[in-house]
Amino acid sequence: MQLIDQLRAMLGADAVLTEASDLAGHTEDWRGRYRGEALCVVQPSSTEQVAGVVRAAVAAGVPVLPQGGNTSLCGGAVPEAAGPPPVIVSMARMRRIRSLDAANNSMEVEAGCVLATIQQAAMDAGRLYAVSLGAEGSCQIGGNIATNAGGTGVLRYGNTRDNILGLEVVLPDGDIWNGLYRLRKNNTGLDLKHLFIGAEGTLGIVTAATLKLHPLPTAHAVAWMAPPSPAAALEMLGLLQAACGAQLSAYEMIDAGQLQIVLDHVPGRRAPLPPTHKWHVLVELSDTRGEQELTDAMQAVLQQGAERGLVDDAVLASSGAQRAAMWEVRHSVSEGNKKAGVGLTTDTAVPVSAVPEFIERATAAVHAIVPGLPIILVAHLGDGNVHFIPFYSHAEWEALPDREAMGLRIKHAVNEVGHALGGTFSAEHGIGQTLTSEMAQFKPPVELALMHGIKQLLDPGNLFNPHRLLPPATPPAR
């Protein structure tokens, strides 16, 4: 095929993969839920090479699929099963840290840098890159940017969007936009980086970014507590924010069912408090000074909470090892759930104040469909982000007559509750191919029309990760 020859001439033969065995890791997602065909996988080494690939593919009318670590939970990074096979642009060879400016608290990195590598480089310079999430050992910063990745640091440091100062992007017409600003203030027209953050590769290919760094916290206090209810957990959050707002860096809630699954299925995990308590919260304070002060502050708030009946029990980590052990319980959630059965995970966010009501109403909505179905949950409570998980054992799931329809029905019922409370059906995972139908149902038409207009403006041929992120355009009613 002519395009492949062209790409080989441009990048070198070793950077254009066409063998089935080479494509396998790129055409299927890591959970094995989505797969499609690709024309080839290219591995450019420079921004100019990416631009060349884009120009060649667009001239040939072939779709372009940018790919990072392929860790999407929504099938956003693999080819369409039904569409024409795209050129997959793997960013794995563009993994240089171009520079780090400690005094400016910024670093410039190529899109293929693995998140953990970036975190480590920042730490080596006495700085923090604040985005942290389960896939950090393999996900790439380009994918983080394309999906505006969230994680456990959002409460204090925001999403990926909030940690980006500038971008370099290859646009669908092959032009390179050098927007690698490294400024804290820049009011010169539209802030275009926000167009590409969260666009899931539908508007071009992010090739590099300037990241915002923070002072590296050196003091930590971690507690595990059992509030009697989500409402009590919310009140405790308020007390902690009032007392230690600037130090509060994590506020993660799981319920007893979720804790039990981790204990049953992940070797070596121990419960900081017994799962006889229905609700569990991990709290972390961190700062650049005063570990004893943090511990004192945490103890004072826990004491206050106990007096008000907001905490039934609590334990404060007294060593780095204990802190790590508490976090390991939290981080073992995905592994435990995968082993224990099939979770119909949603990625809801509601206003933080609405979380207790959301849990109550979503539980009722699910039980109206399947009475008594077990539900577990894990929540970034400080962000109002609840992964609400109706949960089947493997056997029960296999026995269902129409699994796919049931999964969609249950998740949609939960999303309806979130929506009614001013919430969203995708807080941090993005849309990919899984949620385009929810987009069509929940997004205001005015908003969808604006998004379609921008897509059409930048990618008139609809060649960049087509049919992802947006539902098909409907003609305007007027």
Place this chain on the structure above:
Amino acid sequence: MQLIDQLRAMLGADAVLTEASDLAGHTEDWRGRYRGEALCVVQPSSTEQVAGVVRAAVAAGVPVLPQGGNTSLCGGAVPEAAGPPPVIVSMARMRRIRSLDAANNSMEVEAGCVLATIQQAAMDAGRLYAVSLGAEGSCQIGGNIATNAGGTGVLRYGNTRDNILGLEVVLPDGDIWNGLYRLRKNNTGLDLKHLFIGAEGTLGIVTAATLKLHPLPTAHAVAWMAPPSPAAALEMLGLLQAACGAQLSAYEMIDAGQLQIVLDHVPGRRAPLPPTHKWHVLVELSDTRGEQELTDAMQAVLQQGAERGLVDDAVLASSGAQRAAMWEVRHSVSEGNKKAGVGLTTDTAVPVSAVPEFIERATAAVHAIVPGLPIILVAHLGDGNVHFIPFYSHAEWEALPDREAMGLRIKHAVNEVGHALGGTFSAEHGIGQTLTSEMAQFKPPVELALMHGIKQLLDPGNLFNPHRLLPPATPPAR
């Protein structure tokens, strides 16, 4: 005129102003530098009324100029002198605080709310709305959003953009986009609010917003120090960030010339340290707990700085009154400068690490044009934002043969230095009409083309605040 009759029928006669005396405060900026004609000023009371005004004006082919508190420094909020007279849409009647959700740390406000009113409402609920700037007693939140206003809280809390959760916007076609999300996480397609933040009213009219609130700091420590050089001030910033990164809420530098002007021209101001020191920095730490701890931390860093030769002298405020007095010196800069003469203020930002070099090179560039011209400066040093001010006495300025050309030449020379160091010619004031020519010179053509494309997409008739923000479109070279 038919449009005016239509608007009167829609809004009521008292909400459509046409008398010259009523228009005066709307057609000229507060410094008296820019003025133009207006067809009328309308004062809608609801989002639906704004949409009605927009539809009527667009149908009549009349430009639309949204206006907040009219405090722009760049002539962004008054009509073009040369253009057809617009309908000015004053937001002053839309000033309701619609709701405040303390547990969610958010509030929903209409665009005409004055910034100080919002700050007070947040404080009454034990929360902080973190944007703070000189005009806060009269500027409106809608204008803050349209210009992505900065100010003195950016170092810790970011610009206006970083403090917005959602927007309600009347689009140029009269559609209302209800994007009043109040979520910390929402990854459902393009984050459209960022299109309108900083767009200076060229893409529609912001009618309401959901604001992000923070825990209210109750403990403060403020110091005034004299570092021997900007480089030393920068090193002190690094020490402070390493030691108290989460508490550092202001780092403002002025030079001796600027301090002297304040002392000479603003009654009641006293120098915390004598202006025999060439450089002065105001540092603020704030937190939700532990005033003594903050004071101790500040003292420890000052001590460290003194030992390393980074601070020649320093004084720590020992009471709320002393803190306020130090801040008053900083806040008296504009008043002092207005009385003392004519300052050719720029609004440069460079990477924080490049500030010392910027000051040196910009000084040389100005002196290459006018040898020995006095230069004063006031900098949000923590943000890399330097208001670099070549300064004429009133008499010297009046004696210049071509004042306007000289002003432009000197400012452009400073902007060139900033640009060469990776900086920007508008950090926090925006573009308005003053800086469109700098946009044309400094912005990459790819970036300008994207902005023009989006403007054309949303406002095909070029009726919304025309000829502001963007220079005229040039046809693509290809």
